[in-house]
Amino acid sequence: MRGSLLVTVTLGVLAGAALAAAQDEPITVGIRTTIHSAVLGEDRDLQISTPAGYARSRGRYPVVYVLDGNAHFLQTVADTRFLAGQGLAPEMIVVAVATSANRGRDLSPPTKNEADLKDIPGGGGADRFRQFLVSELRPFIEGRYRTEPYRILIGWSLGGLFAIHTLLEQPDAFDACFAISPSLWWDNEAEVAKAERLWRSRVTSKNVLYLTHGREYNGIPRSVQSLTRVLGRTAPPGLRWEFEYLPKDGHSSSPFRAIYNGFDFLFQGWGLPEDTAIPSPAELERHYARLTEAFGFPCRPDEMRINGMAYALLGRKRIAEAIALFEYNARLYPESPNVYDSLADAQEADGRLDAALENCRKACRLAQEQSDSRIETLRMHLERVSRKVQER
Template sequence: MKRLFQTVAKTMLMLLVIMSLLPLPTSYAQQAGEPIIIGEKIKIHSKILNEDREIWIYRPDGYKEPHIKYPVLYLLDGDGHFHHTTGIIRFLARQNRMPEMMVVAILNTQRTRDLTPAIQLDTTRAFPTSGGAPNFLRFLADELVPQIDQSYPTSNYRMLVGHSFGGLFALHALVNRPEVFNSYIAISPSLWWDAQKPVVEAEHFLKNTKELKGDFYMTLGNEGGRMLGGVWKLTAALEESAPKDFHWYFNRMPKETHGSVPHRSTYDGLETIFLDWQAPNLYEMVVKNGIEAINEHYKKLSKRYGYQIVASEGTINVLGYNFLNRDKYDIALALFKMNTENYPKSANTFDSMGDAYDRMGNDKLAYESYKRAYDIGKQNADPQLNTYQNNMQRLEKKLK
């Protein structure tokens, strides 16, 4: 019996080995599917740092549209925070709680060197590689940002996000090159550094800076001691001396550890900084005050965030059809025209305007709008090109 069992076991083992060498059935192999890609990586050579740096880039859903420029979030410790940060941005933007943003994530080579200022006061702790923050800031401001602006469709709005030493570096960037970034999320920043000298420098900067626009959002997990002391000191300085157009926020997160605090801080920070972003009910706004109320809303946003902001193409498109389906043709047409002015390189905006003219019985202007949509779509290899062509040909027949 024992010999029989051994023979059966050997036979089964041989069958398993043979099966593992056989090609997978087609139906099973197809289950592997296509990869889901959330970004791309590039390398740039820094003359300032004298080294190559790897950068990960996230481009938002609407990036394929050639007429949109995006604000950019520069992310420190990029390899550690890229995935959850891009997910948060994608989710909040889809809920219209913030703009779509690109993410430029900087991977580390020598983290302590890059993210810390030189030690001048506190000689009790040794950090032999520290002190490279000024050079790293020059790399960001004078090499990385210009290359990103040259290579991608960016607006002039930039955010810097950093955790721990990265949060310390965010404060360093604000104090030393405030023109580079518009907003900052400093997550559990290591403000104990060098006997809190960076905080003292920030106090001096705030007291002597009369005009400063932007946002500074700071958090702290369930940390006490020197971590808490530095944060409280900076909070007091901001309370006392922050210029009126500089919006700052401090959020204590006692349920989060130093390691877990980045995710919640990034979500809450983005939602807080872009609190004004979400528009009120646009349909009711237009009914009460006309479409000019929409322009006024986005003018206020532009002033608040320091770059030109207009309503998204999709938002106005949906609103226009909302009025069109209620036979409010004049309002719908005005909204579609607004979209063509804000997004003149979008075929869809002209196609929608053609729909309005078509419903109004103005065949000539409907044809001209559809033709414009077709011409733009052909240049941009628009996936809806056949729709634009069919609409154009349908109106062409009516005119004949």
Template sequence: MNNWFKFLYLSLFLMLTSKANAQEKVIVGEKQVLFSKILNENREVWIHLPKTYDDTTINPAKYPVIYLLDGEINFEYYVGMTDFLARTPYADIPECIVVGIKNTERTRDLTPTKAQKKSPVNPNLTLFADSGGSENFIKFMQEELKPFINKKYRTQEYSLLVGHSFGGLFAINTFLTHPDYFNAYVANDPSLWWDNKVLISKTKDYIEKHKKFPAKKSLFVSQADNEEQQKNWNSDMTQTIEEFKGIVESNGSLNYKHRFFEGEVHGTVSYPANYEALKFIFKGFRTDIKQLAKNPELLEGEYKKLSEKTGADFVPSESYLNVVLKFMKSNEFKESETYFIHMKNRLYPKVK
């Protein structure tokens, strides 16, 4: 084999090898960094967009936003969970934008008061010395992060706050102090023992002052089994969550759910709890496509109920209507197909 043939052979080999190795990547999100004047630091957030976000075959849609604390721990599994729950025709939730917030000073940002708790092994040491900055952190979220997300992405005016442990403490504190900042709150095994159960006192004060919780809000609280933790110095976590449950359930105005997860410990409870929380918050979103064949008016009726419960405007997405129309056409439900064609044209008129 002469040099020219050797060169040609090597070139073809490298070209075929590079094509074989040039595999398509699966992207779950993108990183954004914004400078916070309130916190005086750069904050990194991870953004996951719904699968239909860049679909050019449908009209540009707006999506609810989930603000997920401890983003570096929770983001990867959470976005897969939301995509799974939003898949048609079995969607339990709408497609959502997920904003995972990466920590810098976690204790500072997520705790509501300055702690004075002493170490159980060294009484001269004060634990959590950098605590008590949650009011600044929620101000950052409300005045800087949310406007940033709303400007950069197509967002619907419906948002969730999701947190675990100190993040759950932060979620409940935000619910009590700024209930209008989010439509729904998820607190997984929240650290309600914090600072001599300060949020238990704050919850009682809220009820005494307002008489009832705000309407059209949702709160999901999970509780881990934590059997092993009952033996250590932080054993009051379970008791305080139960105490909070008693206060809330004695006031029936809130769309509230408490869920105990047997066999799950503090570090594992978020995964199953977040799945149930999403289904609870968006209960009523799922519709039975087979029932729509018999009663097409049922679809808008169900979404109207959901909108009234949540205080937000939910309508069938164009992508779901396409699935419905395909089902009606393939099964020759002609009257229902005509009904949904008119609905789609009304909700999503073609731009001329």
């Protein structure tokens, strides 16, 4: 009896372990790495996430640089992927910079207020940290990844102060800045005074600024409102800005809502209206041409969004329109096995079996080259179309 029990328990444990091994699969959103900074004289920790289809594509992507990266990396990745998947923003690379060890030193500008340095000993190193971001980190990222020349900086609290300081001192360093509950009280609101002096000279700007604070009792609301009034009076031509009060959030919780809302503001007009007819390729080309002109990098729709619209047309038996959208998708994403497999579906429905067979073969060839996990499904489609061709 004892031996039988031991065997039963052992087999149960082994079966459970085998089941777990068969079912468990890690969900990976990025990597952790370090960069040595000669400017700062130290190594800095990074977390980097590329879009889900990055390895299979040849595309280039805007880059989001997130300060206090250990706290805000996962949320920023989730927001960028969700918005891109909904067709409301481009896909983006997220680079999170850990700033915990020397946070006060790195994120605060020089100050003449001795009380500031009592609160944050060693503060005042923002210019050196900006030099690290611009002259070391940015070339590191742009050398390793396929990037577009569009850069977004996200900072909260002292990081928001750093974002405003960077916008004023080196506006071409980042195209867009999210200053979330920025500590503009620093140095007796010196950054606010600097903004007014600079913007009164009527410099032009191509930047985007998203500015927030929540329900806070720490000097931040007063100083942010001071900057908001300056913006209202003297914002330079071309600066697109928005202030948003977050009544449901305090200081610590404000990044959760503000990061999403900041992207929503930045990419206003990116998405296609969902309450109108499915657009034609010509309409899509015009829409994304306008976005390209506005953002300064080649903009294109999400592959799976176009795929979904084309299948919707196919389901309504509007086959010619569906084929036109599938072909448009194939022109945009020539490296994707999926676009050719989907086009083959529509051609098969239209009775164009030779064309469908050619695109099934192309899909399988690309999937093989890319070690695509969907290759068996693609092969099944190829076999089905091959049989139809033989049976004609």
